[in-house]
Amino acid sequence: MSDIRIGMLSFAHMHAVSYIHFLAQMQEVAIAGIYDDDYDRGGRFAAQYNVPYFRRVEGLLEQELDGVIICSENALHAPLVLQSAGRVHGILCEKPIATTIEDGLEMIHRCRETGTKLQIAFPMRFSPPVIELKQHLDAGVLGEVYSVKSTNHGSMPGRWFVDHKLAGGGAVIDHTVHVIDLLRWFWDTEVEEVYAEVGHELLHPGLGIDDVGLLSFRLNNGVFGTLDTSWSRPPSYPTWGDVKLDVLGENGLISVDAFEQNLQVSSEGEGKTSSVNWGSSGDEGLVADFVDMIREDREPSVSGEDGQRALEVALAAYESSRRAEPVVLQ
C-alpha cells in the first residue's frame, strides 16, 4: 500500500498543531508539505516535521497530494477549499466551515462538482466520552429525552479570532458549532429555532467582538436546550475550557464532561495549577477517519453539509441577538 500524501494548508488555527502531531504518528501516511502565509510559522513547523515549506498554495498542490488539511483563518477556508477542489481526493476543513452562508454553499457545490470529498473538522464526534453518551442514547436508556444543557467554554484566543473580517464573529461563531453538530448527530435532527443572548466585551473590555454567548434552542425532535459558548476561562483557570453535556430524559440524567480525564499539575514555573489531559484526543480519531476516507474512497463521516448546518445556527444566534427574538431556521 502506498502512502497517503497529505498537505497542510496554514497553521493559523492552532488545531493544525494537533492534527500534524497525530498524522506524523500514523502508518502509511506522508506529510507532503506545509503552506502558510506566515513564513515564520510555516517554516517553524516544516523544520520541526522535516517537510518542505511552500510560500504559495499552488506549490504545495503540485506535490501529488491525496488530501489537504485546511486550518487557516475562518474567512480563508473558502478560497483555499475552492483552490484545492478537484486537485485532491479529500479536504479536511477546520470548523466553522466558513463565515458566510454563501461561502459555505459555494465550497460544498465546488467540491461536489469536482468529485472532491469535503470533511469538516468536528473532533468531538471522536471523543470517547461523547461516543459513550451516543451509545447510551442509541440504546434508549433515558427513555424520552427532554432537554440538553451544554457548555463549550473557552479561553479568549486573541489574534485573528477577534477580527470580525477573518473570524466572522467572536465566541458565538467559535464555540456554537461543536456542540450543535453533536446534537444533530445524536438524534439525526436539526435545530428548529434558536434564541441567543450575545455579550460584547463583557469579559474582555475593549475586545471589539462578542466574548459571551448563551444560546437557547429547540430541536426538530422536540428536545430543548441551552449552550454557553463564552470565552469565560481566564489565563489563571486550570484549563482552556470545556465541552459538557447534561442530557435529561424520563428515566434519568447522563452527564458528560468530555475533558475530565486529567492530572492536576501545580507548577511554580506556570504559577498555577493546570489540568493536563490524559484522555484519548478526538483529534486523533478525526485525522485517522479523514485518512481512512481517502484510502477507502468513501463518503466523509462529517460532511460539508454538516458544517453548513452548524454555521447556520451560529449565524442565526447573532441574528436573534440583534432582533432580540427567537429565529426560526429553514
Add this chain to the structure above:
Amino acid sequence: MKRVGIVGAGGISRTHADRWNRMPGIELVGFYDIVKDAARAAVQRSGGRVFRSMHELLDNVDYVDVCTPGTAHVEPVVKALEAGHPTVCEKPLANSLMDCARILDVAERTGTQLFVAMVVRFFPQFAKAKQVLDSGAIGAPGVIRTVRSGSYPDAVSTWRKGLAITSYYADFAQSGGVLLDLCIHDIDYQRWCFGEIERVFARGMMYAGKEPKDHALITLRFANGAVGHIEGSWSYPRGRSSTRIEIAGTGGVIEWDSRTQPPVEVALAQEDGSLASSGSSPTAPHHDPYYAELAHFVQCVEAKEPFLVSPHDGMMAVKVARAAIDSLQSEKPEIIR
C-alpha cells in the same frame, strides 16, 4: 499474519486474548495449560485450539504470551526463548530472584526478545504523569506516592470463582501477597520515574494470618536521594477501590486520583424508586493499556527495537518487592544491591 499462543489460561489470559483477538496482523492460535479444562474453557470463550503440550504450542506460533502464575513463569519462558520466539511474560517476571536470573541468562544467551508486561507504564494517566515529570514542569524529583488498593481479587467477577488462581493469591508463600503481586506495579513505575532504588522498608499484613486479606505500606529511598511511598491493598471494602499518583518535585506537584468525578455519569431512576448510578472513563480502543502494551510488543519485535520495559527492569522490580518482604520479617530497611 503472526501467530500468538498463550501459556496459562487463568484470569489475565482472558484480558490478553481479548486484545490479541482485535489486533490487526495477529492470529491467536490457542492455549496451553497444565489444567486441560482451563485451556478448553479459554478456547471456548476466546477461540483458537487447545495445545496438548508446550512443545506443540511452540511448533505452531511466532510469538508466545506467558500468562501462568509467577511461580510458573520460568519454565515456559525459557522454552519459548530457547525456541527463538519473541515472548511476552506477565508480571512479575518470576516470583523468585533465582528464576529471574535464569530467565535473564537465557534471554541474553539466545538474544530472543523478552517483554515483561508491566502494564501500568501503559495506563494513559501514568504515562502522562511520567511525561510531565520528564518535561521538567515540576522540577527535580522529591517525593512520589502511589496507591493501588482494593478488595481481595476473588469474587470480583463471577467467571473468576472456582478458578485455582484465587487460592494462589491467598497462598502468600506462593503469590507473595500484595507486595509481590500488586505493589510490583508501583515499584516498577516509581523506579521508571525516579531511577534506581537504594533501600526499602515495609510494614504489612502478609504474616499476620489474615489471608486472603493483605495490606502493605512501603517506604523507598532512591539513589538520587528522593523518597517514595506505596500503598497496596487487598483489604479495602469492596467497591471502594482507589488508585492514585502524587509526584512532588522542587518546582511543583502532579496529582491524579481514580476517585475524582468520571467524564461520563449515568443516573437512572429504578422502578422501585431507587437510583442506579454509574460512572465511566472511556478511552479509544487502542489506548486501552493492555492493548497498548501488547501492540508495543509487536511493534518493537517487528522493528527490532528495545521494549519500554527490559528484562532487567522486570528483575529489579522483583528484587525490590522481595526486599520489601524481607523487610517485613527483619523489621529493618533492606538495601538493594
